[in-house]
Amino acid sequence: MNKVLDIPRVNAKNMTDKEFFYGHKACAGCGGSIAVRLALKVLGERTYTALPAGCMSAVGFIFPQMAFNSNAIITTFPGAASMASGIAMGAKALGQKDFKTVVFAGDGGTADIGFQALSGMIDRNDDVLYICYDNEAYMNTGIQKSGLTPYGTQTTTTPAGKNLPGTLTHKKNLFEIIAAHDIAYAATASIGYPQDYLNKVNKAKHTKGASFIHVYASCPTGWGTPTETSVEIAKDAVDCGLIFLAEYEDGEFKLNRNPKEFASIPDYLKKQARFKHLSDQDIEIITEHRDKKWSRMRKHWL
Amino acid sequence: MNRPKNKEYKFPTHIDDYPTGPQYKAGFLPETNAGWRKVRPVVDHEACVFCLRCYLVCPDGTIFKEDGKIKIDLDYCKGCGVCAHECPKDAISMVKE
Numbered sequence: 001m002n003k004v005l006d007i008p009r010v011n012a013k014n015m016t017d018k019e020f021f022y023g024h025k026a027c028a029g030c031g032g033s034i035a036v037r038l039a040l041k042v043l044g045e046r047t048y049t050a051l052p053a054g055c056m057s058a059v060g061f062i063f064p065q066m067a068f069n070s071n072a073i074i075t076t077f078p079g080a081a082s083m084a085s086g087i088a089m090g091a092k093a094l095g096q097k098d099f100k101t102v103v104f105a106g107d108g109g110t111a112d113i114g115f116q117a118l119s120g121m122i123d124r125n126d127d128v129l130y131i132c133y134d135n136e137a138y139m140n141t142g143i144q145k146s147g148l149t150p151y152g153t154q155t156t157t158t159p160a161g162k163n164l165p166g167t168l169t170h171k172k173n174l175f176e177i178i179a180a181h182d183i184a185y186a187a188t189a190s191i192g193y194p195q196d197y198l199n200k201v202n203k204a205k206h207t208k209g210a211s212f213i214h215v216y217a218s219c220p221t222g223w224g225t226p227t228e229t230s231v232e233i234a235k236d237a238v239d240c241g242l243i244f245l246a247e248y249e250d251g252e253f254k255l256n257r258n259p260k261e262f263a264s265i266p267d268y269l270k271k272q273a274r275f276k277h278l279s280d281q282d283i284e285i286i287t288e289h290r291d292k293k294w295s296r297m298r299k300h301w302l
Numbered sequence: 303m304n305r306p307k308n309k310e311y312k313f314p315t316h317i318d319d320y321p322t323g324p325q326y327k328a329g330f331l332p333e334t335n336a337g338w339r340k341v342r343p344v345v346d347h348e349a350c351v352f353c354l355r356c357y358l359v360c361p362d363g364t365i366f367k368e369d370g371k372i373k374i375d376l377d378y379c380k381g382c383g384v385c386a387h388e389c390p391k392d393a394i395s396m397v398k399e
Contacts, residue, residue, distance in 0.1 A: 012354035017304040019363040023331040026361065028338060028382035033361045061325055064311055069329040194358045220382075228383030231359045 010042050010202045011195060018045065024067035026059040029227030031217035031234060032133040033059070034191045036104050039131055039213075042201045045070055046099045048087045052080035052114055054106035055140040055219075056133070078113050080105050081121035084128045092127075100129060100205055107134040107148035110214075111174050122181040122210045129204045130212045132174070135219035143222045147172045150242070151289065152282045153274050160277040170289055175214050179248040184209035186248040190216040192235025196245060196256065207249075216243045224273020233271060239263040241290050244297065253301035265290070305366065306331050308377055335362070339381030341396040345372050349393035356385035356394060 020040035026033040036056050040047060049072040051057040057074045060067040075083040080103045088101040105114055110132035121128055137155050138144040144157045145167055152160075153167045160166040178186050185207040189197040197215055204211035216237060218230040225233055237243040241262040247254045265287055269275040278286075311332035314320050321327070350372055357365045357372065364375040365385060386394040 012358045017366065019305045022306050022329070022363050023335065023378050024362070025335070028361075028380040029384055030361045034359060037361070037363050038358065063324070064321075064326045064330060064332055066325045066328055066330045069306060071328070191359070226383075228387035230361070230382070231384055231388055 007202060007206045010198050015041050015198075016044060018069070020045070020047070020069040021060065021067060022069060023065065024056075024059045025062055025065075026055065027219075027221045027227075029218075029220045029230040030055070030059075031191050031219055031230045032056055032106070032135060034194075034231070035131065035133040035197070035215045035217045038191075038194060038198060039102065039104070039201045040068075040070065042198055043100050043102060043129075043205055047071070048084070048091065048099065048101045049073070050075050050080050050084040050087060050101070050103045052103075052105050052109040053077045053140070054104075054109050055135075056104050056106070058140050077109060079117050080109060080114050081117040081128065081130060084130070085121050085124065085126040088127050101127065102129045102131060104131050104133060106138070106140070106146075107132060107136060108138045108144075108146040110134075111147035111172050118178075118212075119181065122178065122183050122212070125184065125209045127208060128210055129201075129207075130210070131201075132212070132214050133217040134174075134214060135217050135222060136171075137219075137222055139219050139222040148174060151286055152269075152278050154277060155274070165278060165282045166274075175246065175248070178212045178214075179253065182251065183212055183248065185211040186213070188214045188216070188244060188246050190234045190238045190243055190245065191218065192216070192231055192233070192238055193245065194231075200247070222274070224276075225271060229271070233268070236263065236268045236271070240265045240268045241294060242268070242286070244294075246297070246301065253297075255297060255301045258298070258302065262290075305363070305375065308332070308334055334377040335380050336377055339379060339399060341381045341383065341398055342376060342379065343374055343381070343383070343385055343394050344397050345374065346393045346395070347371055349391050351391055351393075353390060355388050355390060359384050359388050 021037045145155045150171045154160040158167045187200040245256040306329035364379040
């Protein structure tokens with residue numbers, strides 16, 4: 001694997017002016033489209049993109065429009081990773097060089113439906129970058145709960161009421177599960193910290209073998225936030241500790257951001273309509289879960 | 303401006319006019335998104351320090367650099383207001399259409 005210092009840095013000043021995800025029909029202020037757009041700009045023109053069913057395939061391929069400006073294909077819902085493996089192998093068999101294969105899947109397409117194909121792809125160590133943009137529910141089909149929906153979220157399949165506070169389960173530890181495969185490179189990121197995200201995509205681009213990035217991307221429609229705050233809210237989630245920025249390479253975890261003090265959790269939650277109903281007791285459960293997770297991460301990852 | 307432009311869609315009259323795959327060529331954009339917009343971003347070039355924060359966080363990639371200045375492709379801007387909200391110098395304001 002390349003050393004970090006050998007990789008040319010990418011930032012807003014020197015990245016390509018070309019747009020590879022343009023004119024799409026995503027909702028105004030879509031966080032997932034920021035994640036896809038920035039990643040494709042880092043990866044460059046010679047990129048094969050595979051997208052399972054999800055928001056980004058729904059908004060990019062509305063006939064006759066084609067919002068992707070490089071090679072892109074819609075895959076079956078559970079088979080995005082295996083199709084990308086095939087694309088990478090096929091391009092290699094044709095003798096192509098300096099290309100990258102990338103998957104953009106939502107949280108449902110990664111943690112629930114597409115998981116076995118992803119696990120197999122990492123096991124075979126195919127040269128594919130898998131990016132999961134996590135907006136914490138199946139947003140494309142109308143906001144249903146997924147494996148990455150956090151505790152207390154109101155969705156259409158887990159409505160909040162007198163007896164239940166919405167979703168009863170906590171977020172799946174997806175990053176740790178992926179890292180447990182002994183993957184070449186894995187990271188978590190947030191669109192609230194775009195430079196950090198660019199660096200991680202750039203690092204994954206220069207990694208040979210399977211790599212995985214879990215990027216937290218807001219969804220104004222599903223979360224009930226104003227469109228202009230979609231980047232701010234993704235930053236708030238990191239600042240209050242509900243989302244962490246970490247990396248896994250060479251068998252070691254690394255915590256990129258270890259704040260001394262967290263921002264207030266209720267402030268973050270109360271900005272969103274999906275958490276409006278939460279009682280103080282529920283917020284306490286969320287805080288407790290965060291503290292437990294952080295004490296574990298600080299003990300083992302630092 | 304280094305990005306796809308609006309192309310006219312001609313209704314296919316012959317089988318050869320249809321794309322060979324399920325889609326037309328990459329970057330084929332027959333319609334604009336400008337009709338979605340209620341407010342539009344206006345850049346104050348004197349206050350702008352060219353930090354490119356708006357360029358990074360624009361969900362639609364409609365902000366581009368030209369001669370050291372920020373320009374906005376209003377054909378595809380949806381008026382979400384992320385650029386104005388994130389601008390550290392408040393150089394972008396959202397004006398009613």
